[in-house]
Amino acid sequence: MIFGSLREELRDQIVEICRIVSLKKGAYLFREGDLSKGFYIVNRGAVSLHKISSEGDQQVLKIFSAGESFGEATVISFTRYPANARAECDTMLVRVDKAEIQRLARANEQIAQCLAIAVAGHLKHLVSHMEDRAFLSPESRVAKWISSQSVRGAFEAAYGFEMEAPKRCVADELGMASETFSRKLRALKDKGLIEVSKKQIRVVNPVGLNKIVELGD
Amino acid sequence: MIFGSLREELRDQIVEICRIVSLKKGAYLFREGDLSKGFYIVNRGAVSLHKISSEGDQQVLKIFSAGESFGEATVISFTRYPANARAECDTMLVRVDKAEIQRLARANEQIAQCLAIAVAGHLKHLVSHMEDRAFLSPESRVAKWISSQSVRGAFEAAYGFEMEAPKRCVADELGMASETFSRKLRALKDKGLIEVSKKQIRVVNPVGLNKIVELGD
DNA sequence: CGTGAGATTGATATATCTCAACAGAAGTGG
DNA sequence: CCACTTCTGTTGAGATATATCAATCTCACG
Numbered sequence: 001m002i003f004g005s006l007r008e009e010l011r012d013q014i015v016e017i018c019r020i021v022s023l024k025k026g027a028y029l030f031r032e033g034d035l036s037k038g039f040y041i042v043n044r045g046a047v048s049l050h051k052i053s054s055e056g057d058q059q060v061l062k063i064f065s066a067g068e069s070f071g072e073a074t075v076i077s078f079t080r081y082p083a084n085a086r087a088e089c090d091t092m093l094v095r096v097d098k099a100e101i102q103r104l105a106r107a108n109e110q111i112a113q114c115l116a117i118a119v120a121g122h123l124k125h126l127v128s129h130m131e132d133r134a135f136l137s138p139e140s141r142v143a144k145w146i147s148s149q150s151v152r153g154a155f156e157a158a159y160g161f162e163m164e165a166p167k168r169c170v171a172d173e174l175g176m177a178s179e180t181f182s183r184k185l186r187a188l189k190d191k192g193l194i195e196v197s198k199k200q201i202r203v204v205n206p207v208g209l210n211k212i213v214e215l216g217d
Numbered sequence: 218m219i220f221g222s223l224r225e226e227l228r229d230q231i232v233e234i235c236r237i238v239s240l241k242k243g244a245y246l247f248r249e250g251d252l253s254k255g256f257y258i259v260n261r262g263a264v265s266l267h268k269i270s271s272e273g274d275q276q277v278l279k280i281f282s283a284g285e286s287f288g289e290a291t292v293i294s295f296t297r298y299p300a301n302a303r304a305e306c307d308t309m310l311v312r313v314d315k316a317e318i319q320r321l322a323r324a325n326e327q328i329a330q331c332l333a334i335a336v337a338g339h340l341k342h343l344v345s346h347m348e349d350r351a352f353l354s355p356e357s358r359v360a361k362w363i364s365s366q367s368v369r370g371a372f373e374a375a376y377g378f379e380m381e382a383p384k385r386c387v388a389d390e391l392g393m394a395s396e397t398f399s400r401k402l403r404a405l406k407d408k409g410l411i412e413v414s415k416k417q418i419r420v421v422n423p424v425g426l427n428k429i430v431e432l433g434d
Numbered sequence: 435c436g437t438g439a440g441a442t443t444g445a446t447a448t449a450t451c452t453c454a455a456c457a458g459a460a461g462t463g464g
Numbered sequence: 465c466c467a468c469t470t471c472t473g474t475t476g477a478g479a480t481a482t483a484t485c486a487a488t489c490t491c492a493c494g
Contacts (some may be wrong), residue, residue: 051348054431059351061344077337082344109323116333119340120294126343127278127299131268134276134392138450167473175351177451182474198459214271355482384441394483399442415491 002041002069002118006110014111017100023047023087030081038098039071045091046164049083050172060173062125063088063165072118075101088165133175139217141174142184143209146194150203160195160202188212219258219286219335223327231328234317240264240304247298255315256288262308263381266300267389277390279342280305280382289335292318305382355393356434359401360426362391363411367420377412377419404434 003011021040023029029040029047040047042064049070050060061083064070074081075098105112132141149161163170171181188194193209195202203209220228238257240246246257246264257264259281266287267277278300281287291298292315322329349358366378380387388398405411410426412419420426 051344051351053348053352055352057352059348061347073337073340077334078341082341106326109329112326112329112333116329116336117294119333119336120290123290123336123340123343124295124299126340126347127268130278130343130347131270131276134268135270135272135274166471178473179452179475180450183450186474383439395441396443396484397482400482403442 001067002072003111003114006114010108010111013104014096014101017097017104018094019097021093021095023091023093025087025089025091027087029085029087029093031084032081034081036071036074036079036081036098038096038101039069039075040085040093040095041069042066043092043094045093046088047085047091047093048088048165048169048173049085051083058172060169062129063169063173065164069118070122072115073122074098075105076115076119088169136213137216138174138176138180139184139187140213141176142181143188143193143212145170145174146188146201146203147206147209147213149201150206160200163199163201187217218284219289220328220331223331227325227328230321231313231318234314234321235311236314238310238312240308240310242304242306242308244304246302246304246310248301249298251298253288253291253296253298253315255313255318256286256292257302257310257312258286259283260309260311262310263305264302264308264310265305265382265386265390266302268300275389277386279346280386280390282381286335287339289332290339291315292322293332293336305386350392353430354433355391355397356401356404357430358391358393359398360405360410360429362387363405363418363420364423364426364430366418367423377417380416380418405429 003014006014018041020043021029023045030037032051044066046063046065047070048060048063050058052058062070070085071081075096101111101115105115132144136144167181168178171178174181176184185194185196188209189196191208191212193203193205193212195204220231223231235258237260238246240262247254249268261283263280263282264287265277265280267275269275279287287302288298292313318328318332322332349361353361384398385395388395391398393401402411402413405426406413408425408429410420410422410429412421
């Protein structure tokens with residue numbers, strides 16, 4: 001919640017410069033190198049921020065879900081988006097216009113602050129992401145990802161959560177081949193730690209799952 | 218050059234809140250979880266920002282050399298350093314005090330701006346770092362690293378550059394075992410692209426080196 | 435000149451990627 | 465509403481590149 005700390009009056013000012021954007025699954029919001037029109041806040045759905053190599057394989061930096069925002073850095077500093085953004089399912093988000101938010105940020109210290117904090121948050125996330133990749137085995141990464149997804153809502157512990165993005169995309173985010181993701185998911189199921197049905201995942205044994213995260217497989 | 222865009226008067230204000238810090242090789246500037254005292258600008262030497270896993274192996278986020286700064290995000294947003302910083306050779310840097318720079322940033326828009334831009338720069342660097350790891354072979358990564366190091370100064374094309382950090386540390390930054398780094402360095406030498414002597418590396422064939430970066434080995 | 439940290443080289447194991455075939459779901463269109 | 469096509473995910477078998485382990489070497493420094 002990027003502007004969660006602002007008082008209502010300021011938030012109203014921001015709402016006025018927002019524009020709703022709807023995307024069908026697979027549609028691109030922007031591509032690497034495009035001029036920035038502003039940053040985005042996901043309302044519902046999922047957007048993957050990713051790079052694509054010359055050989056065509058992709059590296060997912062992060063999948064953003066409802067409530068999360070991305071692209072703030074292009075308001076503060078760069079003029080072009082440094083990666084691609086694509087809807088991984090039907091998605092609705094708001095665009096916060098670049099020129100307008102810059103105007104508001106200049107007028108109000110706190111808004112500029114919020115943007116800077118958001119960028120710092122992204123930096124922190126990337127660091128821990130790199131850390132996970134370097135230190136954790138594929139199975140541990142899958143386990144950690146499941147844990148982090150299932151703490152979002154309380155009832156999700158009971159009913160499980162739904163994967164909004166295709167599995168191949170999640171696999172890319174976790175830095176492994178989609179086949180490997182598939183196998184590791186199965187391994188966790190066979191150990192009785194989770195239940196998988198279609199796009200639903202439910203954690204059966206949270207303690208055991210965390211053991212996988214910490215001790216490897 | 219984080220404050221390079223500021224007019225002299227403002228820079229003088231900042232100089233006043235700086236404190237020189239000297240570190241011997243191997244000494245820690247701060248550790249993960251320490252309360253932030255401010256951010257740092259490297260004057261000479263090299264500092265590695267890294268994480269250490271429970272099993273003891275390290276993941277180097279970046280090695281900072283003269284002129285580069287790090288830790289700005291702890292001024293903007295977090296209160297604790299999210300990684301370890303260690304001098305990889307005898308190093309001199311300046312600390313910009315947290316409370317003081319916050320005071321100046323509040324008083325002057327432009328200073329806050331500089332900090333935010335620096336953080337955004339770090340974010341961008343990490344992204345391209347992850348990209349390289351995902352898409353490039355170890356040999357390509359070594360080649361790219363050498364290229365990037367040797368463009369710093371013009372005369373370095375002729376005399377080569379000196380590695381300030383130990384090879385094992387550079388290897389960690391490039392995401393490979395130090396043995397692999399050693400082998401890849403040798404491979405590039407055997408191909409006649411570079412010359413290596415001790416800690417000096419000189420690029421003999423820049424074109425061929427870039428070919429390795431782009432086409433793999 | 436001796437000592438030790440850092441670097442190189444060699445041999446090996448293994449985990450994951452890759453390629454390929456298959457299965458199932460979902461969407462399309464008549 | 466049912467075939468048909470397409471897309472996504474699953475499973476299997478095998479190759480390969482790099483991590484790992486271990487031995488040796490080099491050089492800086494005391």
